[in-house]
Amino acid sequence: MKSHQDDGFFCGYASVFDVTDHHQEIVGRQAFQQSLHKWRAKGRLPKMLWQHDQRKPIGVWDEIYEDAHGLFVKGRLLLDLEAGREAYALMKAGVIDSLSIGFRSIRALKDPKKNARILEEVDLLEISLVTFAANPDAKITAVKEFAVSDDIVRQIKELSEMLKSRRLTQERK
Template sequence: MLQKNSGLALDVKALGEDGVIEGYASAFNVIDSYGEMVAPGAFKGSLASAKKEKRSIKMLLQHDSWQPIGVWDELAEDEKGLRVKGRLLIEVSPKAAETYGLVREGALDELSIGYREIETAPDRSQDGVTILKKLDLREVSIVTFGALGRAAHIDEIKSCLEAGKMPTLREFEGFLRDAGFSRSKAEAIAASAKQHLQGEPGGKAADDMRRFIERLRA
């Protein structure tokens, strides 16, 4: 079984006291550090089969099959990627309770998928890039490091600007975290930029945002 770190941050603000957690396990059309890109629809067949067979997609810690820490209640594709929502079983597993604390404090903040490749193809428009067209999803892990990380958030925000939109406050915070800022600093910077984020996409605010992103990217 292959493993791939999506590098997309867990939605810590949605972390409930009951252990409910959510985020993106995979992003579509983003090239990771392995030179691979997941295509929209890659998980649909696998998710349908799991539902039909009443087979769960496992929630693991660091891809360790000896460390199940919860259950995924919702897994679905949207325009961005594979969105997941589940529960850390903090009252059942000491490891889950420990993971909950680490996620809450930001020590663990990314997701990774474990899968088998069913159908792949070279990307003819980009040398050295493989498109993952169909995957058999087996598990989604909470992990320390991801393969997309900073590049994913940069691409998300640039795509927003190019499409005539401004990034959301949460997207901008995620980008700042991947750029190396602590959670508290990222939240403070994003809060101070809130006025710009709510400005006109084609105006000066968007130009300032684009220049800021490019400086961090360099």
């Protein structure tokens, strides 16, 4: 029994609505709706990349949806890949804590008051784990790690021994 089981799961917000990012863009509510519908119709989800590098897929997205806050994502790193293990270690240490979207703008308008471009509809191409995100609020919110205490390991061993003993007693009868 391992004392730690790392499964690579994490979740967060790949984009947060109504936030002016470092490119002077604001993602509007429901901007992803059509794109997500198209992805689901294909039975797939956008790719998970490392630092927007198309040559470095690093995991898979299990869930992507819009809520009142933004584009929520839940995925898992492929820990069979060296890059997946490294990224997971960096996430657990808090070094990598941001997400970023790769997209094509479908419909946008300029807001002169905010000096920003409002993205009303985008074609979502990929979502990346990044060191620095354009949207400062696009963050990884949880990295799952299942820890087993020494006490639980001891209890499991005791239970296993008890079941073996009980089975041997029944076989002798």
